[in-house]
Amino acid sequence: MSFLENINSPADLKGLSRSELPILAAEIRKVIIDVVSKNGGHLAPSLGTVELAIAIHFVFNAPADKIIWDVGHQSYAHKLLTGRRERFHTLRQFEGICGFTRRSESPYDAFSTGHSSTSISAGLGIACAKRLKNDKSKVVAVIGDGSMTAGLAYEGLNQAGDINKNIIVILNDNDMSIARNVGALSSFLSRTFSAKYLQDFKKELGDFLKSLPKIGDDIYQFAKRSKESFKTFITPGMLFEAFNFEYFGPINGHNMNHLIDMLNNIKCLNEPVLLHVTTKKGKGYPPAEKNPVYFHGVECFNADTGKCTNKEHPIPTYTQVFGETLLKMAKSDERIIAVTAAMPEGTGLAKFAETYPDRFFDVGIAEQHAVTFAAGLASEGFKPVVAIYSTFLQRAYDQILHDVCIEALPVVFAVDRGGIVGEDGATHNGAFDFSYLRSLPNMVVMAPKDENELCRMLTTSLAHNGPIAVRYPRGTGEGVKMENQDLPIPIGKGEVLKKGDDVLILAIGRSVIEALAAHSTLTEQGISATVVNCRFVKPLDADLIGALAKEIPRIVTVEENVRHGGFGSAILECLSDEGITGFLLECIGIPDTFVEHGPQKILRSKYGIDALAIVHAVKRLMLDDR
Numbered sequence: 001m002s003f004l005e006n007i008n009s010p011a012d013l014k015g016l017s018r019s020e021l022p023i024l025a026a027e028i029r030k031v032i033i034d035v036v037s038k039n040g041g042h043l044a045p046s047l048g049t050v051e052l053a054i055a056i057h058f059v060f061n062a063p064a065d066k067i068i069w070d071v072g073h074q075s076y077a078h079k080l081l082t083g084r085r086e087r088f089h090t091l092r093q094f095e096g097i098c099g100f101t102r103r104s105e106s107p108y109d110a111f112s113t114g115h116s117s118t119s120i121s122a123g124l125g126i127a128c129a130k131r132l133k134n135d136k137s138k139v140v141a142v143i144g145d146g147s148m149t150a151g152l153a154y155e156g157l158n159q160a161g162d163i164n165k166n167i168i169v170i171l172n173d174n175d176m177s178i179a180r181n182v183g184a185l186s187s188f189l190s191r192t193f194s195a196k197y198l199q200d201f202k203k204e205l206g207d208f209l210k211s212l213p214k215i216g217d218d219i220y221q222f223a224k225r226s227k228e229s230f231k232t233f234i235t236p237g238m239l240f241e242a243f244n245f246e247y248f249g250p251i252n253g254h255n256m257n258h259l260i261d262m263l264n265n266i267k268c269l270n271e272p273v274l275l276h277v278t279t280k281k282g283k284g285y286p287p288a289e290k291n292p293v294y295f296h297g298v299e300c301f302n303a304d305t306g307k308c309t310n311k312e313h314p315i316p317t318y319t320q321v322f323g324e325t326l327l328k329m330a331k332s333d334e335r336i337i338a339v340t341a342a343m344p345e346g347t348g349l350a351k352f353a354e355t356y357p358d359r360f361f362d363v364g365i366a367e368q369h370a371v372t373f374a375a376g377l378a379s380e381g382f383k384p385v386v387a388i389y390s391t392f393l394q395r396a397y398d399q400i401l402h403d404v405c406i407e408a409l410p411v412v413f414a415v416d417r418g419g420i421v422g423e424d425g426a427t428h429n430g431a432f433d434f435s436y437l438r439s440l441p442n443m444v445v446m447a448p449k450d451e452n453e454l455c456r457m458l459t460t461s462l463a464h465n466g467p468i469a470v471r472y473p474r475g476t477g478e479g480v481k482m483e484n485q486d487l488p489i490p491i492g493k494g495e496v497l498k499k500g501d502d503v504l505i506l507a508i509g510r511s512v513i514e515a516l517a518a519h520s521t522l523t524e525q526g527i528s529a530t531v532v533n534c535r536f537v538k539p540l541d542a543d544l545i546g547a548l549a550k551e552i553p554r555i556v557t558v559e560e561n562v563r564h565g566g567f568g569s570a571i572l573e574c575l576s577d578e579g580i581t582g583f584l585l586e587c588i589g590i591p592d593t594f595v596e597h598g599p600q601k602i603l604r605s606k607y608g609i610d611a612l613a614i615v616h617a618v619k620r621l622m623l624d625d626r
Contacts (some may be wrong), residue, residue, distance in 0.1 A: 001426070002027060003016060003020060003023060003024040003027060004024060004027040004028060004031065004080065004085065005085075007080075007085065008079060008083055008085065009082065009083055010058075010061070010062055010081060010082065010108075010286035011254050012055065013057050013058055013081055014058060017241045018256065018257060018260065020606035021051075021054055021058070021256050021514075022256060024054060025050045025051055025054055025256070026283075026284070028050050028053075028054075028077050028080055028081075029047055029283075030275060031080060031085075031088060031284065031285040031613025032046055032047060032050075032076050032080075033047070033285055033303050034076065034303060035088055035091050036076075036091070036298065037300060037301050037302065038089075038300060039089075039091050039092050039093060039300070039423070040092065040297075040298060040299045040423060041073075041076070041091060041092050041099050041297070041423075042074070042076075042099060042296060042297050042298075043116055043282070043285070043288055043295045043296075043297075043298050044281040044288045044292040044295040044296050044298075045073050045074035045144070045280040045281060045296060046074050046076035046077060047175070047281070047282050047283050047284055047285055048074065048172070048174045048279040048280055048281045048282065048283050049074045049075075049077060049078075049142070049172060049253075049279060049290055050077045050252075050284070050326075051132075051254045051255075051259060051279075052142070052170070052172065052253050052259065052279065053075070053077035053078045053081060053254050053418050054081065054256065055256060055259035055260050055263055056075065056140060056142070056170075056263065057078070057081050057082070057577075058260055059260055059263040059264055059267060060138055060140060060267065061137070062082070062108050062110075063107045063108050063110070063491055064137045065137045065138040065139070065140065066111075066123070066126050066137070066138070066139045066140070067108070067110055067112060067115075067140050067142070068101075068110050068111045068119045068122055068123050068126075068139070068141045068142065068462070069101050069119065069142050070113065070116060070117065070118065070119035070120075070142060070143040070144060070147045071100070071101030071113055071114065071115070071116045071144065071147060072098060072099075072101040072112075072113035072114060072234070073099065073171065073297070074142070074144065075100070075101050075109075076088075076091070078108070079091075079097065082108035082109075082403075083106060083108065083558055084097055084105075084106060086384060088361045090431075092423040092424070092425075092597055093423075093597075093598065094596075094597070094598030094599060094602050094603075095598070096597075098110070098425055098597060099423065099424060099425065099597065100113050100114045100424075100425070101113045110122075110126065111123075111126075112427075113427070114424070114425070114426070114427020114428060115392065115395065115427060116144075116146065116147040116150060116365045117143070117147040117148075117151075117153045117155075117365060118152065119141035119142065119143045119147070119169075120141050120143060120152075120153055120156030120157055120160065120167075120169055121152060121155065121156035122141070122157075123139045123140070123141035123156075123167050123169070123605075124139075124156055124159060124160045124165060124167055126139050127139040127160075127161060127165045127166055127167045128163075128165055130166075131165065131166070131572065138168060138267055139166070139167045139168065139562065140167075140168045140169075140170060141167065141168070141169050141170070142170045142171070142172055143169060143171060143172065144172045144173075144174060145171065145172065145173040145174065146217065146342060146364070146365055147365060148268045149342065149364030149365045149366055150364070150365040150366055151366060151368065151369070151519070152195070154243075155429035156294050157169070157243040157245065158243060160243070160244075160245070160272045161243035161244030161245055161272055162244070164244065164271055164272065164307060165272065166269075166270050166271060166272070166277065167273070168266060168267070168273045169245070169272070169273070169274045170274075170275045170277060171249070171274060171275070171276045171277065172253065172277055172279055173250060173253075173276060173277065173278045173279070174253075174278070174280065174281045174292075174557075177549040188527075192529040200381065202423065218391060219532075221367070222239070223532075235595075237249075237274075237276075237301070239311075240274045240276075241243075243272075244272060245272045245456075246269060246271060246272065246273045246274070246276040247273075247274050247276065248262060248266060248273070248274070248275050248276065249274075249277060250276040250277065250278045251275075251276070251278070251279075251568060252277070252278060253277035253278055253279035254279060254280065254283060255449040259277070262275060263275075274584075281295075281296070282295055283352065286306075287305075287306025288306070290455040293345060294507045299483075301446070303320070313476050315451075315476045315477050315478070316451065316474060316476065317348075317474075317476050317477065318416070318451055318454060318472040318473055318474070318475065318476075318477055319346070319347065319348040319416055319474075320348055321348075321454055321455065321477060322347075322348050322387070322414055322416070322454060322458070322472065323347070323348025323349055323350070323351060323352060323452040324348075324351070325455045325458050325485065326338060326348075326349070326352060326385060326414075326458065327351055327352050327355060328357055329458065329459070330352065330355075330359065331463070331579060331588065333383065334359075335381065335382045335383045336359065336382075336383045336385065336462065337359050337361070337374075337377055337382050337383065337384045337385065338353070338356075338359065338360045338361070338384075338385050339360075339363065339370050339373065339374050339377075339384050339385065339386045339387070340361075340362055340363070340370070340385065340386070340387045340388065340602075341360075341362070341363055341364065341365055341366055341367045341370045341388055341392065342362060342363075342365045342366075343370075343387070343388070343389065343392075344365050346389070346416075347387035347388070347389070347414070347416055347434065348387070348416075349387055353526060359396055361373070362587075364569050367388055367392050367393060367395040367396040368395060368396045368398075368399050369395065370386055370388065371386060371396040371399035371400055371403060371404060371405065372399045372403045374386045374404075374411045375399070375403040375404050375409050375411060378404075378409040378410050378411050379407075379409060383410065383412065383462055384411050384412065385412040385414055385461075385462075386411060386413050386414065387414040387416060388413070388414075388416070389403075389416050389417040389421075389430065390415045390416065390417050390418045390430025390431075390432075390433045390471065391421070391427065391428050391429065391430050393413065393415060393433065393607055394432065394433075394436065397436060400413070400437070400440065400443075400467070401440055404467050405440045405441060405442045405443055405467050406442075408442040408464050408465075408466045409466075409467060410464065410466055410467070410468075411467055411468075412458075412462060412464075412468055412469075412470070413437075413467070413468070413469035414438075414458075414462040414468070414470060414472075415430070415433055415469050415470065415471040415472070416430075416472065416474070417430045417473070417474045418430040418433055418447065418471035418472055418473055418509065418510075418561075419431065419473045419474075419509070419510060419560030419561065420473075420560060420595055420600050420603050420604060420607075420609075421474050421591075421596065421600070422474065422597070422599060422600045422603070423597050423598065423599070424597060425595070425597030425598075426594040426595060426596060426597070426598055429449070429563055429594075429595045430471075430558075431559065431562050431590050431594075431616070432561065432562055433445075433469070433471055433563040433594060434447075434471070434508075434537050434559060434565075434566040434567050435561060435562060435564060435565035435566050435569075435571075436565075437469050437471075437537075437538075438537050438538040438565075438570060439565065440467075442466055442467055443466075443467045443468070443469065443538065444464060444466065444467065444468040444469065444491060444492075444536070444538060444539070445468075445469050445471070445536065445537040446468070446469070446470055446471070446489075446535055446536045446537065447470070447471045447472065447508050447509030447510075447535070447537045448459070448470065448472055448509065448535075448539065449478075449510070449512035449513065449533045449535075450477055450478040450480045450513075451477030451480065451482070452477065452480045452481065452482050452483065452484075453489075453535070454470065454472050454477075454483065454487050455482065455485035455619060456484065456485060456488065457470045457488055457489060457535075458470065459485065459486055459487065459488045459489075460488040460489045460491070463488050464491065471509065472509070472510075473509070473510045473560070474600075475600065478513060489535060491536070491539065492512055492536050492539035492540065492541055493535065493536070493541050493544075494532050494533060494534040494535050494536065494540075494541040494544050494545070495532070495533050495535065496530065496532055496544075496548075497512070497516065497531045497532065497533050498516070498519050498529060498530060498531040498562070499528075499530050500519075500523075500527075500528030500529040500530050500531075501528050501530075501550075501551075501552065502522075502527050502528045502529060502552070502553040502554065502618075502622065503527065503528075503529045503530070503552065503554045503555070503556060503621060503622070504529070504530050504532070504548050504549065504554065504555045504556070505518065505519065505529050505530065505531045505532065505555075505556045505558065505614065505618070505620050506534055506538075506545065506555065506556070506557045506558070506571055507531065507532065507533060507534065507557075507558040507559070508533075508534045508535070508537060508558070508559050508567045509559065509560060510560055511558040511559055511560050511588075511609065512531075512533045512558075514558060514586065514604075514609070514610050514611045515531050515558050515611075515613060515614060516531060517611035518611040518612075518614035518615050518618070519531050521611065521612075521615050522615060522618055527618060527619075527622065529618065530548060530552055532544070532545070532548065533565070537566075538569055538570065539573045540570055540571070542574050542577070542578060544579055545574055545575070545578075546574070546575070546578040549575055549578075549580050549583055550580060553582055553584060554583070554584050554618075554621040554622065554624075555571070555584065555585040555621075556585070556586050556587075556588060556617045556618055556621065557582055557586075557587045557588060557589075558588045558589070558609070558614055559587065559588070559589045559609075560589070560590070560604075560609055561586075561589055561590060562589060562590045562591075562592065563587050563589035563590065563592070564592060565590065565625075566589055568585075568587030568588070568589055569587070571585070571587075572585065573588075584587040584621050584624055586617045586620065588608065588609055588613055588614060589609060589616055590607050590609060591607060591608075593607075595607060
């Protein structure tokens, strides 16, 4: 008999006895492992929160009570318990369920997530809204210890404590402990302090002490300090109680009975509460327990062995090429500093960190700080390279503008995962960087057509005395010959790759490969095209583009970025500035929408930014006889 097969909502879960819940947890783990082994996904975080998800839904009454999972990549068990069991096999697949929480996907997903550290702020907003509506239901925000490295989390804590709104924050501590779990005594004290009658007694005693004439408040503060000094000596509650949160923990996040008892106790409190639970990433699956970093976000693997089933590609990824190139360049230039925001492996900087530990800085999930920190380094003559995924760099826009660009500080932005990323979907596609970077004065923005050009662009970047961004895609390179890597590319200069008289195709970044594929198809159909690798979104090669546009007035621009304010818009501005008229132009790029999750190839076809879309655009222009 399977308990999970009979659970279609949290109401069904509440029909189980406590003794049956560990069996359910084992069933959930098996399903998660089976599906993620086929689809890829965030395995270790979700395995670590199975008991926590069960306990939360066992105690609280979602969707009336709002459960917010920070980032959302630890929410797979939550999805299985809230009506998505039968569709769970479609996780992260095209037109399947999302790998993160989505309000549009389920009423049990109280807030859409994908970027970290938003849960407390969102939860506080929901709690305030409930108070205004006289809604007595609860708000629970589950946040990981990694997300607590971001300032946004503390901004939420600060306001919640200040306005004393009813919110429960559950700190899921699964790796970097804020303070060491000191064992049974701490757990015992946390349980004792959480009992409702003791909370009531503490409040009544506090009110009594404060009511004493003249000396009451002083006695109350002394009593409170005395209690807190003992409690915080063995627990990490001092930090959170400084924010006016009632702190409980740390407790074992895999002890179901203990979790349920704690949650039942603290849900009766009408003030900001923080419950600190310790969990193990990858719990219940030995390969993930042994290597939680690898299984944090993993591709397809053999569930029996934990071994990756995707064949190793002989062509390195752009990320690998970036990491190896920067490591080589750092050997000959001691001024090069690498900075990342909690992604040393994801950005290809693990070897750099090992080789040059004094010149590598992982600032945690704090992209704003990373950028301003790099600006400080640059102001003292160093060459900081900030390696951050495109979608996460969005969080530091003001720091790029204010702290880097105004004074034209030489900070290099290595913008990984530019364009369509794939299965992680709307929150992770890097579809906006051309638009949000090219608008900034003093900023240079470029994108390589292949991995060899990426190396040359890094050389260019580190030789440039000002802000500069090189944006490259997720995935393997093109397998080109690696040559002239130390030869910089002149700022703002494009290159003509193919010559033809019928149409002018202006492409940037990975889209150059699609343009060349389209060129081959068009040639077979008797249409000759000039293909230009523009290399730079800013500054554009106005001389080259203007001269070609005068000769070939049918123009197609191609980019893997939103059309609004992107590369195509820059071309139109350039042609206008050059006083060129009488041309026909079609911009190919991502339309005014958020790209969903799915394989990159399918998404490029769906949104009309692949070689076939270029061919169709050219044919439309050829039919236009204006």
